[in-house]
Amino acid sequence: MKLVTGIIQPHRLDDVKTSLEAAGIRGMTVSEASGYGRQKGHTEVYRGAEYTVDLVPKVRIEVLVDDETAPTVTDVVVQAAQTGRIGDGKVWTVPVEDVVRVRTGEHGAGAL
Amino acid sequence: MVELDTGATAWMLMSASLVLLMTPGLAFFYGGMVRTKSVLNMMMMSFGSIAVVAVVYVLWGWSMSYGADVGGIFGNPFDQFGLQGAIYDESGEFLIDGFGVPNIVGVGFQATFAIITVALISGALADRVKFGTWMIFTAIWVTVCYFPLAHMVWGGGFLSGSADGLAAMVFGTTGTGADEVASVAPIDFAGGTVVHINAGIAALVLAIIIGKRKGFGKEPMRPHNLTLVMLGAALLWFGWFGFNGGSAFTADGFAGLAWVNTTTATAAAVIGWLVTEKLRDGSATSLGAASGVVAGLVAITPAAGSVSPVGSLAVGAVAGVLSALAVGLKFKFGYDDSLDVVGVHLVSGLWGTVAIGFLATETGLFYGGGVEQLVVQILIALVAVAFAGIVTLVIGLILKSTIGWRISEEDEVGGIDLAVHGESAYEIAAQGGTIKEVRA
Secondary structure, eight states, X not given: OEEEEEEEOGGGHHHHHHHHHHTTOOOOEEEEEEEOSSSOOEEEEETXXXXXXXXXXXXXXXXXXXXXXXXXXXXXXXXXXXXXXXXXXXXXXXXXXXXXXXXXXXXXXXXX | OOOOOHHHHHHHHHHHHHHHHHHHHHHHHHHHHSOGGGHHHHHHHHHHHHHHHHXXXXXXXXXXXXXXXXXXXXXXXXXXXXXXXXXXXXXXXBOBOTTSOBHHHHHHHHHHHHHHHHHXXXXXXXTTBOHHHHHHHHHHHIIIIIHHHHHHHHSSSTTTTBTTSHHHHHHOXXXXXXXXXESSOOOOSSOIIIIIIHHHHHHHHHHHHHOOOTTTTTSOOOOSOHHHHHHHHHHHHHHHHHHHHGGGSSSSHHHHHHHHHHHHHHHHHHHHHHHHXXXXXXXXXXXXXXXXXXXXXXXXTTTTTTSOXXXXXXXXXXXXXXXXXXTTHHHHHTOOOTTOHIIIIIHHHHHHHHHHHHHOTTTOGGGTOOSHHHHHXXXXXXXXXXHHHHHHHHHHHHHHHTTOSBOOHHHHHHOXXXXXXXXXXXXXXXXXXXXOOOOO
8 A cells, every 4th residue: 555645736736636536536635734845935025024934835635545556646646736837846655554444443455 | 051962972972982993903903913822912902901091091081181280281180080070060961062062972082092092002012011011001101191191282281272382382372361372273183192102102112121022133023814904904994083083073074074084194195105115125015005004094193184185195195105114113223113103103193293284274384374383293293202202211111120021031932822811812723632620
């Protein structure tokens, strides 16, 4: 099993979600995140005082899938999240030892 | 005795209610500008001011403002202590003022002015002041600074048009006997000196005495909720119709003129502020618009009854530009006037008071009235600055050396809301916990 995590532009979330659904991927976890990479922060001015804001708002999506499906998820997310500009984010995959469905207590692939 | 005028009375009751609404409006205006960890304390300083000043006002505030004159400086607090003799005449009927409005309505109207003036100062004290010290300060300051200045300007004292006032000393008097008044009477329609210069200079003095917040000028202290700031500015504007419109003391043409001037000057100030920051910083901001609203309202306050609507555009536009430029001074000079009470209220209050000397349609320099009015306006502004500055300095230093102003640095960094009020304004994420005890 794999955990695919993507840090994407907040405004791409709807497209990513729709594309994943179209590819038959059910379920994802979304959280608000902030950070920076090559994309620099921005400046804001309040009553003449200029502030640099280092951290840029992002959305983190997490999808748990079996090994075979993981590359599809990555492809779909990258395709849907891409705008071609700096700040589009990153997607990475890590192996997962075990998964338990809380409702039934099932383990492993059956819990996905 | 003048007959009761129900129309005027209704308008004055409405005006008093509008002015009272300004203080909660100010709480929103200021509250949105601080960080999430201190918004409740910021708002509580306004609500605390309502609580303390309303109590003080009926006990000795009215009497010190409008009671028997003591040396032109203040009214005798015992003359009408507890409003005795301020409500009924000898035969038990309600006292009616010269406009046909019961005196007790005027008491309510004036009390709301005292409340907001004290609350304005709190903008300089964000994040770091003991709530108890603030509450004690409000009672002392309103007593020895606000009431005397209200008496001097509006209660027939030293800064009014009375025959033994400052203006009469400079340019002489006209009339004889009881009708003798200053030839060139000072003009402060609704509180340029009494409210805005007064609160603005007090804010400056206290900001210096109390000192900077930890991280001032280095760490970002961004407004946490600009929609609250916009809401607050809107409530202030709405309430200001009572502040200025009610200062005609009746429902007449002056009230209408004040209403229109209050709108036009404020609109021009928004444009003035936004253009200034667009040219300087690149963006026309919502905080700038909200601040421009207040700067315009402040500047037109003393002038609302004496300038034309076209003149009010100049009063407002200049106020917007001046205050937009002035709010940066605190970083240059290093005083932590957290929410720019000085840049907005002192600067635009001074400008509005002095602008009357140029733009008053009857006596202003630009209308062929000569320089006398201008000189008188500058003089009353300077006396107000000196008086309020010195009195606030003394109160501020006494409180500093006795009960102290500042909360601990640890509490300030952690957030004054939790440390002082035992609350947090927002449940941003689930924080867990259970009810430990119910006190009933």
